[in-house]
Amino acid sequence: MNLHEPMRGAGRYAPSPSGDLHLGNLRTALLAWLFARSTGRAFLMRIEDLDRARDAGSGEQQLADLASLGIEWDGPAVLQTDRGEDHAAAIAKLDDLGLLYECTCSRKDILAAPSAPHAPPGAYPGTCRDRTDAEREAARAAIAPRLPALRLRAPAGMNSLKFVDVTLGDVVGDIDDFVLRRGDGTVAYNLAVVVDDAAMGVDQVVRGSDLAPSTPRQILLQQLLKLPTPPDVEYAHVPLVLGPSGQRLAKRDGAVTLPQLRAQGVTDAAVLRVLAESLGLIGRTHEKEQITTDLLLERFDPRTLPRDPWTWPGVIS
Ligand code: GLU
Ligand code: ZN
Numbered sequence: 408m409n410l411h412e413p414m415r416g417a418g419r420y421a422p423s424p425s426g427d428l429h430l431g432n433l434r435t436a437l438l439a440w441l442f443a444r445s446t447g448r449a450f451l452m453r454i455e456d457l458d459r460a461r462d463a464g465s466g467e468q469q470l471a472d473l474a475s476l477g478i479e480w481d482g483p484a485v486l487q488t489d490r491g492e493d494h495a496a497a498i499a500k501l502d503d504l505g506l507l508y509e510c511t512c513s514r515k516d517i518l519a520a521p522s523a524p525h526a527p528p529g530a531y532p533g534t535c536r537d538r539t540d541a542e543r544e545a546a547r548a549a550i551a552p553r554l555p556a557l558r559l560r561a562p563a564g565m566n567s568l569k570f571v572d573v574t575l576g577d578v579v580g581d582i583d584d585f586v587l588r589r590g591d592g593t594v595a596y597n598l599a600v601v602v603d604d605a606a607m608g609v610d611q612v613v614r615g616s617d618l619a620p621s622t623p624r625q626i627l628l629q630q631l632l633k634l635p636t637p638p639d640v641e642y643a644h645v646p647l648v649l650g651p652s653g654q655r656l657a658k659r660d661g662a663v664t665l666p667q668l669r670a671q672g673v674t675d676a677a678v679l680r681v682l683a684e685s686l687g688l689i690g691r692t693h694e695k696e697q698i699t700t701d702l703l704l705e706r707f708d709p710r711t712l713p714r715d716p717w718t719w720p721g722v723i724s
Contacts, residue, residue, distance in 0.1 A: 527583065
């Protein structure tokens with residue numbers, strides 16, 4: 408780390424509390440920490456607990472696991488469910504700008520509707536976009552007691568948006584009239600993440616490459632809400648971890664979380680060592696050394712980060 412560089416901006420890790428973190432999540436968290444600390448940034452933590460299906464208590468366990476690997480963060484972890492006022496204010500602002508409309512479509516309706524010309528595959532077909540007040544009232548009544556969702560009226564002619572990712576280079580992603588608030592009142596991930604990152608002063612987003620396709624929508628929201636956006640916000644989508652079957656690592660792949668590995672006698676230090684090896688940060692010469700996140704920080708260079716997914720071999724020896 409360059410000690411002469413003043414502290415600036417912040418990176419973050421933002422897990423969803425849906426069970427214990429697995430090796431793929433832990434590797435992404437380690438990378439987020441390394442990216443932030445190696446650029447003199449603060450490192451913040453946010454528990455993305457908006458989804459009702461969350462496991463009570465799993466956020467606490469996730470934080471404990473990160474801490475015990477030596478991934479420490481600044482200040483208390485932010486709970487996304489505490490941020491409702493800001494989310495509502497952002498929705499109100501978009502509404503004032505005339506950028507929202509009610510959507511009464513079910514998933515089935517969307518699949519059955521013919522897609523709009525020139526729309527990207529899977530894009531919302533625009534069924535509810537141009538309703539009159541009377542049509543809207545009728546559509547609302549027809550789905551009661553279910554309530555309509557709110558969608559963004561994407562700028563006319565905008566089907567995609569490009570950004571430059573630190574690890575992936577140019578990324579182009581689809582834009583459509585995506586959901587900002589679901590019928591049950593829960594705000595959508597894309598809205599919450601943009602509002603919360605801005606409020607927390609995050610200017611470096613490091614996360615799994617599976618989320619790269621969502622980023623253009625998030626950048627569009629930043630622009631519409633006049634929040635910091637690239638190049639003032641940096642994105643690094645990092646390679647995923649695959650299980651022995653070649654699929655994205657998941658719970659079915661056996662012992663993949665710290666508590667499961669501990670139960671098999673694998674120490675946290677051994678886990679950190681494997682993650683560090685997978686990132687090319689340590690080699691044979693470090694065999695006898697105690698690996699710490701501070702040692703990894705000294706050695707981290709984003710330019711030498713492996714570009715391909717890492718396949719978890721299934722055991723730690
Ligand atoms: N909560 C999201 C997840 O765990 C990550 C959100 C983000 O990093 O932007 O998949
Ligand atoms: Zn609709």
